[in-house]
Amino acid sequence: MRYGSLDEFLTNGRAALGKGPVAMVLVEDDVEVSTTLRHHLQIGFGTVLALMPAAFDLPADVTETVHRIDFDATADGAVTVAVNRVIGAAPGLWFYYCFNAEYLFFPFCETRSVGELLTFHAEERRDAMLTYVVDLYAEDLGKHPDAVSLEQAFLDRSGYYALARLDPAKEGAPKERQLDFFGGLRWRFEEHIPPTRRKIDRIGIFRAKPGLILRGDHTFSDEEYNTYACPWHHNLTATICSFRTAKALKTNPGSTHDINTFKWHNSAPFEWHSRQLLDLGLMEPGQWF
Template sequence: MEHSNLTKFQALAPGELGKGPFAVLIAEDRVELASSLDHLHSLGFKGIIVVAPEEVEVPDAPADTTARQHIIRHPSRRPGVAVDVVNALIEKVPGQWIHYCYNGEFLFFPFCEDRTVGELVTWVMEERREAVLTYVIDLYAGDLTAHPNAVDLDSALLDSSGYYAETRRGGPEGDDVMDRQLNFYGGLRWRFEEHVAKPKRKIDRVGLFQAQPGLRLRDDHTLSNEELNTYTCPWHHSLSATICSFRVAKALRTNPGSRHDIPDFRWHKSVQFQWSSMQLMELGLMEPGQWF
């Protein structure tokens, strides 16, 4: 189903979209749009909403999928578009789970090769959790001469080290320690931080969560319910996930301010990405918690 603009999508009646889990894919351009969309279908999302301008052709859903695919025609590079669309979806599907990402991004969770996202969120709810914290792990091409936009699925690299966390503070004066919340950093945003605005250097994103009445996604990729921003529950380690993303590498290679300063993304901690949840767990970039 195609919606001519965001207003038309917002006019849908609650429940009209059916059951989830849902994925929102923001198509900023055509780069790896088809592969990102195929990946969401392979994970078992029941509804996929693609946000794309008129000039971006959106591939049809695979013939063997039962997922409902919606297209919202909307300027996808406009600031705040993810917030606007996700918050509109939250209002339509209370109680359902939502993931959001951009083209060139790929959600991985523990054992995702053999388990669906539906099985994942069922387990998380049994753990009395309503969100899964995701870490955005930068992917980049090893050969920027052959792949000038830094996007190459076949030989993608990632950083195997260099990730760290800082205490997150909030409150009226901005100096209250937030319970079980941290700001996470690393990857290309850390190594090339001089080219990345400070508010955009974090790599944590509440990328999978259960919609609730009144819940809002904020510009910094956190949610208005602070418990949903926590990395763990009080009683044991919680499952986490990753969003493996070419988005930062592509931006650094296409923006005039950084393009000529970065001849190569590789360093001594670069490793080949195996497109494997086990590799991500072994590198410590996500953990299964109690889910085995």
């Protein structure tokens, strides 16, 4: 089904939100759009929304299974506008949001669905899940000038770290169970990344509720949603494996000529399997086995 605008979808297509969990894919360009949509259908999302420019095409098999919404995902504030509008339309439903050329992985996702993941997470009285955005990049930028290659994707196996998230309302005291996470290309090429965009943490999975607001830094107005775990034990986390930063660095005129390769001594081929991400400590199974 195709809708001419987000308003049209929320007016005529709201029934699609009755089958969750819902994945929202914000399409910024025409890179790996269909593979992104297929990946999230395959891991078990009940509904997948593609918010994308009207000029882009989709293969027939994807068009039949995805709710397409004409939308400019590159406009200022587009992400918060889209997510917050949908939150208000479907309180109680689990949502996930990402961009094209981003792929969600969670513990044991090869044998368990995202619905099973969220059922367990909800049983632990959690309404949001921390996701780490882990950069992927092509091995050979000569062959892949946009830095995107599914067949020859690499990631950083180390170089990740966390800092306390300070609370201005409490004279800079650290916020409870909240951290700012850094690493990947945003750390290694930080001179090309604005300071406000260097974090790699995103509350990418959450349950909508009345009054909830997504903020521009990928955190929510409810501070408990921004925590990495509950007070009594570790909780599940997930990973969004993303070509978005590599793609931006190689297509931006201000950085592309300074970067001949993204590989370094801590690069490793991406295996497209949750076990690798668990072994590298890039997501947490919590009490889920």
